[in-house]
Amino acid sequence: MTVRLAYEDGTLRVTHDGDGPPTDGVASLPHVERDDRTDAGRAPAMAYAALAAYLDYREIPYEDDVLRADDLAVSSAYDLRDYQQDALDAWLAGDRVDGGAAGPERERWRVSGSEAAAGSQRQRRWGVLELPTGSGKTVIGLKAIEAVGRSALVVVPTIDLLTQWKRELGREFDREVGQLGGGEQVVRPVTVATYDSAYLRADDLGDRFGLVVFDEVHHLGGEGFRDVARMFAAPARMGLTATFERPDNAHEVVAELVGGVAYRLSADDLAGDHLADYDVKRVEVPLTAEERDRYEDAQGTFTDYLRQSSVQLRSGSDYQELVKRSGTDPRAREALLAKQRARRIVRESDAKVDRLEEILDRHRRDRVIVFTASTDLVYRLSERFLLPAVTHETAASERREVLERFRRGDYSRVVTANVLDEGVDVPDANVAVVFAGSGSEREFTQRLGRVLRPKADGGRALLYELVSADTAEERVADRRR
Template identity: 30%
Template sequence: MTDERASGETGGESHQPDDQAAEADDETAEETEDEREDDRLTLADFHDASQEAGRPVLTAAAVARTLEIPSEKARDALADLAGRGDVERLSVETDPVVWYPSELEDLTDRERVVVFPKRREVIVDRPDQFTRAQLSQFAHLADGNGEQGYRYVVRPEDIWQAPHDSFDTLARTMRQALGQRSEALEDWVHSQWDRAHQFRLTTHEEGYTVLEAKSPEIMGNVARQKLDEEHVHAPISDTEDWVREGSEAAIKRLLYEAGYPVQDHRDLESGEDLPIDLEISLRDYQRTWVDRFAEGGEGVFVGPPGSGKTIAAMGAMAHVGGETLVLVPSRDLARQWADAIEEYTSLEPHQIGQYHGGRKQVRPVTIATYQIAGMDRHRSLFDDREWGLVVFDECQHVPSDVYRRSTHLQSRHRLGLSASPIREDDRQTEIFTLVGPPIGTDWEALFEAGFVAEPELEIRYVPWGDEGQRNAYASADGQERYRIAAKNRGKVDDVRYLLSAHPDAKALVFVDYLEQGRDLAAALDVPFLSGETPHHERRRLLEEFRRNERDLLVISRVGDEGIDLPTADLAIVASGLGGSRRQGTQRAGRTMRPAGGALVYVLATRGTREEDFARKQLQHLGRKGMTIREQTVETSGESDGSDADE
């Protein structure tokens, strides 16, 4: 080895001539001491170069090439890092001097943030809690499995609902999260911020609603192109239109779809005062949800089942302090809400009413079903009362034609709750125009903090249990093929096997078909809970399950939403894979509670379309941070021992 290489020089390189070095010194002499300090190579810069090169050991020439700095500067900077103990250097017989971090594990342990401005994506490896919290204010967690980093996407709606009073404060949050300034991304975010402040609804002094635009151009080129006499009576000025009563929601939806969310500043009635004290402490993230809601007066709490959205909603009720209407999909859920409000708030039973097929009570806090609230003969009861807050539970239903009639009920504050605000008809944006913007915490953060147990999800590919069914599947087509595969009798044996493998578990077995549910219930000698089960019987079975007097139930789609089973620690999905992604979330969510050890098994008939349905239905859960395994069952109840993590 030559002395040149031992001293840190790379092969084929030489020092600059003295006059060039002197010229360089003259050029840098004008820099201030602070500028020289900022220009100094850091260990983070070395890591950036290392990631770009794809290896942890680099030559000075590689560092210079990757960071686009002169070789001489790279050599001096590396020597400076070595002097501080950040990197080590190693002389190799046939190669130049190479450099590597003093703590190699730092390469894998450190947080790294990479921004892709054109795609409006941010990839974060090992993000800490602060970074996650900052990112959640302007970006959507699109993939949280952690294997290839956490992928955040900055969407228009994320900027439109960002909890900031000015673009400058939003930009400051972005720079804190990204650790850098991305000028291209900030320019796009600024344009979206401006879009979100072009229109607003206000109340005229004479009581009617006015649509205001920031300029005559935006009113003429956007609003008056999208709206017609069905929505507005007539122009008031170049920037104002007189809104027809009852068309506010439609206006907000149309302009939202055009890329211009409307700020709702109407003077809506707030109802009678109703002091409410919350008699349970909110977790930090729940408090953040309530604070975000309080800033805008509307929103949708988005979080996994078991994250306490109902408790957070009661926190919002306490903040509003007014009469409240809670809309729910089922009478079972209405009863659960009434019990929870009585238990966790200062309200007395006589202040809480239920309005559905079983009861007809309108009180300061009323829990009603969507169907009842949307019926003409009942709506006047709700319209005549001035509500300070309307809560839309399981608000992913709101865009449907039956449920959206309930959104015509106006109040100063509107709050939605949903574990999975996605719809197979792609109308989920209507949720946020009809109710409010999304407010939530990424699921992975709740898993790591221990607030919600991450269930283990396993897709099991089950063989046919009946040759006749296999032949029928082969000769069938369309929906009939799916039905035959879903009702594969081989699943009965696998359900038995899984239950025997977890003898102490409290288990739920989900099915989509009544005939299959009855057969499974008979084979297991347990009750089958379906829509045909009388309400009093359904309530009794669920109470027995909660009190640990019963440890196994077979449940139809009635269990997908509106039933709280907090002690379930094992779920087996025997059929239902052709359902929605939301259904997959709800069924997996029956095990998402603070207690650990939750398991979810999804059974799919091997070699059929159920395999694809299973993967597609659960893939969005994988993106939220859950680990999903796949297992092939060779014979009834036995696996081949191999699994693959998605």
């Protein structure tokens, strides 16, 4: 019996040429289920390399018509730093930092980079590289494309990143690069796509690439985006991120789709040699008497409801349950509104504004990025200190102009909310001020990363955290650290 593998609408169609129904004998293969509608076996496209490895291992003859990926002879002029080469080597070898096997844990068999024939189009290379902002993850991605030597797709979360990757790939590989997103739908052997566009085209393009690079791979944990990985047959897949773990534990799903963490370094690991040395200075700012009264009143309303209702907030899901309850319970709704008032008071206190003024005056010769937690606060600080503002409402052309002027030195400071945390090529700065933020470790790491690129003068980077003293914001600051 010879098994036949073919790609079909984001899945693998698995049949055989032996006696009996086409599903007999193939439904028992790993990942394959009986599909009576089409009288064939069916498996997710992402299982392609694993299934082929199993057939090889069992010496089961098969015909492989899955991939239409082109051979790709490209080279980059970049010379990798030692840690970048180590990261690439770990990914090529299929290593994981916890010692486990790359890819789905349930697989007892696999073909690693050292075991497979060099250059095989089915060579299975999975894994995530977790490296801080400014460490050159894009360069490693370029070298991975060069090493695999098959047509490659890079998937990114934003149009800004799409533009950056396309420009870099075109310059390094001296070729036209395809683009899916931002008003274009052009597929070439090297293509860049947004997560949205890759999702919409996955069933059509899932057999066209031997390698998929997922930039900011933590986005793949989103419910819809998971299908991008499931519906592509690419046997090589690399995830790039500065912060792999997600508060909702969806990184465990990402590990099943792309592989676990193959290599990990923190900002502390690279500070001084490859990134700027840095200091984090926490500045506790007292509330005014009037702010304190309003805060205690609002916070008390919230905590009284929790106590009287025996509600404990141990996780994000507990808070979501409270939000659901507020739809039918007026007291729960009142408590949530009170919590929002308390949060706004500590995030936007007058004393913080005064302290920011002192910091901006102290660093008038430095390049400063001020991070806030809301668009309204961005505009308030922009008007108060005449700072160029970048928010999700800022048009793409205006944002590019602001950042270009910041890069040239026409502007020495800028204020933003979350829009510059990731997915945007932010010019070098050496001072960051977290005026207000969440308890997310990812958000903090991304904001710190914006000031970590090496300085021409060898100077240190500095991040200020403004925290309202004796409030719940202190616990928020502790959580993100």
